[in-house]
Amino acid sequence: MRSTPGITLLALCTLPLTVVALGHAQNPVSNGVRAIAQRQTKNIVDAAEEMPADKYGYKPTPAQMSFGDVVAHLIREGNNYLCSAASGMKQPDAEKFAGTDPKDKLVAGLKASFKFCETVLAQIQDAQLGDSIDFFGGRKQTKGMAALITVADWADHYSQMAIYLRLNGLLPPTAKKAD
Numbered sequence: 001m002r003s004t005p006g007i008t009l010l011a012l013c014t015l016p017l018t019v020v021a022l023g024h025a026q027n028p029v030s031n032g033v034r035a036i037a038q039r040q041t042k043n044i045v046d047a048a049e050e051m052p053a054d055k056y057g058y059k060p061t062p063a064q065m066s067f068g069d070v071v072a073h074l075i076r077e078g079n080n081y082l083c084s085a086a087s088g089m090k091q092p093d094a095e096k097f098a099g100t101d102p103k104d105k106l107v108a109g110l111k112a113s114f115k116f117c118e119t120v121l122a123q124i125q126d127a128q129l130g131d132s133i134d135f136f137g138g139r140k141q142t143k144g145m146a147a148l149i150t151v152a153d154w155a156d157h158y159s160q161m162a163i164y165l166r167l168n169g170l171l172p173p174t175a176k177k178a179d
Helices: 005-025 026-050 067-087 102-119 144-167
Strands: 132-135 139-142
Touching: 026 102, 026 144, 067 102, 067 132, 067 144, 102 144, 132 144, 139 144
Parallel strands: none
Antiparallel strands: 132 139
């Protein structure tokens, strides 16, 4: 069989696409976590930006967290801790956040915490999901379980934020029509 320069060039040009496709096929679970993370990052940040600053203290009942408390919780325990645990990487040395902090500080902290998650989750491969880690209270858990808990936590808190927005007459990001 004779090779022509055109066939050789075509093979060389498609090689990077083949390598990328193989990488995606070899990591379907961690790629799925990353896809959910990207979607939830947008939804949660958009919800935090949608809520007016004067409503960050809003909570439907005295027993519930305020909207600002939800955002602060996502920064500390939701993102920095859970993404650190899922990846095995050290949490960032972030400043302290409280639900009573100004909206701009909370939104900036939320964005930074999701950036941390994006960075550390980009490095996880499916082969590592069975690795044991220390989790809440020193319990042993797998990285895969920590990743699943993380995406479930995001879904839980986004729905909470969406309800708070609706109770204040605002549409949550996922209820708005695409432009």
